[in-house]
Amino acid sequence: EEESFSAxxxxxxxLDVKALHEHLHMYLQEGSVDVPNWGQGINKSMKDFSEELVxxxxxxxxxxxxxxxxxxxxxxxxxxxxxxxxxLMEVAxxxxxxxxxxxxxxxxxxxxxxxxxxxxxxxLSTILPCSEMFIKLDIAGIRVLEEExxxxxxxxxxxxxxxxxxxxSLLASPRAA
Numbered sequence: 001e002e003e004s005f006s007a008x009x010x011x012x013x014x015l016d017v018k019a020l021h022e023h024l025h026m027y028l029q030e031g032s033v034d035v036p037n038w039g040q041g042i043n044k045s046m047k048d049f050s051e052e053l054v055x056x057x058x059x060x061x062x063x064x065x066x067x068x069x070x071x072x073x074x075x076x077x078x079x080x081x082x083x084x085x086x087x088l089m090e091v092a093x094x095x096x097x098x099x100x101x102x103x104x105x106x107x108x109x110x111x112x113x114x115x116x117x118x119x120x121x122x123x124l125s126t127i128l129p130c131s132e133m134f135i136k137l138d139i140a141g142i143r144v145l146e147e148e149x150x151x152x153x154x155x156x157x158x159x160x161x162x163x164x165x166x167x168x169s170l171l172a173s174p175r176a177a
Contacts, residue, residue, distance in 0.1 A: 020099075021046050024053075031060075031068030034156030036129040042095060044153040056111035061160075070151060070159040073110040079135075081170045088127075089171075107163075116142070116164045124168075133174035138167040 009157065025046055028035050039045035052058045059071045079088040090102045104105040108123040110116060124135060151159040 019149055021050055027060075028068060028157075031062065032066070033068055033154075037155040042098060042152075042154070043155050049154055052109075056113065057109040060110070067158070069148075070154065070157050070160050072159060073112065074107050074161055075110050075123065075125055076105050076107040076162045076163050076165045077115045077120055077166060078105055078167045079124070079170055080167070083172050105165075110164070116166065120166050120168070128170075130170075131174060134171050136169045136171055136175055138169070140166040 010126050025035060035046070037043050038049070039047075047135070049058075053060065055105040057072070061069050061071050063069050077088075080086070081088075088106060090106050092099050092101050094100070106123055106127055107121050120137065121132060128135075145163045145165065146164065147161045149161070150158060151157045
């Protein structure tokens with residue numbers, strides 16, 4: 001009997017997710033990462049972290065001292081209303097039923113194979129119900145900032161946040177194509 005397959009779905013490769021998570025858990029412990037609190041309270045789980053790695057939203061890097069570091073590429077958008085001068089801010093988000101105060105510029109994790117302008121378009125299309133013809137990007141005004149800090153989402157994991165700040169204007173009328 002001939003098997004059929006579809007190119008529209010992931011191939012069944014027999015990946016044992018539980019074994020993968022156990023292997024990742026051991027690898028993190030060997031890299032001096034404290035994982036017992038993961039998945040408790042506001043901390044994300046091993047499953048969340050594994051998904052972040054598999055989807056390319058983060059990477060793990062072994063440092064010279066033998067400790068692991070998470071690297072996250074982030075695109076931050078400073079969107080200024082052309083008429084009022086007001087800046088779009090994220091004030092809060094809900095995670096696991098808890099409302100968390102943010103007060104920050106809108107941002108999105110960027111995969112290594114995604115251009116930062118595409119990431120900006122993805123972010124703006126999810127938070128603004130308007131045509132991209134009303135958005136003007138400041139191509140010359142991109143700043144890159146790197147910050148090392150302990151992750152809020154993954155307790156005990158040092159993270160390098162590589163942030164690209166992109167300035168954009170919300171236009172009163174659509175720009176020419």
